[in-house]
Amino acid sequence: MEKWALITGASSGIGAELAKLYAKRGYGVVLVARRTEKLTELALKLETPTRIISCDLRDRESAKELYDMVYDLNVEIVVNNAGFGAVGRFEQIDLDRQLDMIDLNCTAVAAITYMFLKDFRYRDCGAILNVASSAGLMPGGPNMAMYYATKAFVVSLTNAINDELKTSNSNVKISALCPGPVDTEFNDVAGVSFGLKGISAKYCAMCAAYGLDHGERIIIPERSIKLLRTAAKLSPERAALRITGYAQKHKSGDLGG
Template sequence: MKALVTGASSGIGRDIARSLAARGCSLILTARREERLHALAEELPVPVRVLPADLTDRAQVRGLYEAVRGEDIDILVNNAGRGVFGPFDETSLEEELALLDVNIVAIHMLMKLFVPDLKAKGRGHILNVASSAAFLPGPLLSSYYASKAYVLRLSQAVAEELRRAGSGVKVSVLCPGPVRTEFDQVAGVSFSVSGLQSQAVAEYAVTRMLQGRLLILPGAGTKAVHVLQRVVPDKLLARACWHVQRRKQG
């Protein structure tokens, strides 16, 4: 097997790469920080190709696909993501547009480009990393929460299309709660609850992906959020989320 992993320089993406490598999967790793990708490549016991790219740039996203389209990719892991914390009327428009480019546009483009190739092969996996945020309104992290809802719904819709077509290609979407990575530092937040371990989330995600699971919910807390959003009115969820989010200010 061969996998392309975006956002592989740290956090869940790096640990997903490690988990896939432990299963003998050769890798193509991409992120902006090339030196970190090379450091990861040196520790992995499988062939690794490093392709640095800035996924806020649509030309680089397309260039990434063109660079690997002949390599018979079996697994696409869309992990790269960004967050911006603060009231919607105060946060930077430029930072939020970059967030949308990475969290939505890049994932959409890579799925759009890879799905026909995988479908033609009749097999393969796409793992999109969303968040438990996808189930909730997210005041003070509004763009991030909304972007993850897009990832969740796109994943579910494409998975159903592939199922109806009788395709062996499986789409999975990972929706973890807080995970201890560099994400919170970059987004400018400090989690008020203890996060899950990135390595454990990655291993769980890869196992469930290879089993063909659509919705991957690591941890009891994430499963509880999924249940609550079905029974609690959105207005109350938004108010509760605001109280949780305001404690995240670093």
């Protein structure tokens, strides 16, 4: 039976690169995003069977509909990559925008993980990659408060499920990808800049697939982010918050991923 990889947020960046990677591995690829034209462009470049699904995962019902639409496929890999962030003081960012962030970054990830995990558990095979961020490893992110909180949710959820799988001797894998800055089209358009040099989306995708293959619970592509994570653990929480807040305060716009 043909094997498939399902990737949300597949229209650009990490999602698109993971689609290319799994296509080269012989997977059929389900491309999920809101921008149909971008998905079509990508599908034409992939020398593998593809299925394009345009949906807005901020709508809770869309996650259920997505699952139903691929029920006939032998999905072995699920990548929860769709997400976004907004920069600014918490009370200055539109409330609906922030609630949308929770719906996409948290609710959709939880729903998709839940539905496919039940299938994977039954078959005792399959892998789920939840794309979080190095933001999810920090105690908080002043000037990106909601984004950091949503990514911490993804890390926490993935950590717990990973332990449940291991303690029950399951062959199913789940990992959280926690990169630092990644050079993506979305960030360029939004005019977002970072203090640290970003890695390429292609390199990030390669690290993600390797980590998922090897059952890594938390996948951190960059050594600098690993060091930053260690420093944050050793620093008083207030000091870590101030450092993070300083790094965010010169940003503006929205972040994808």
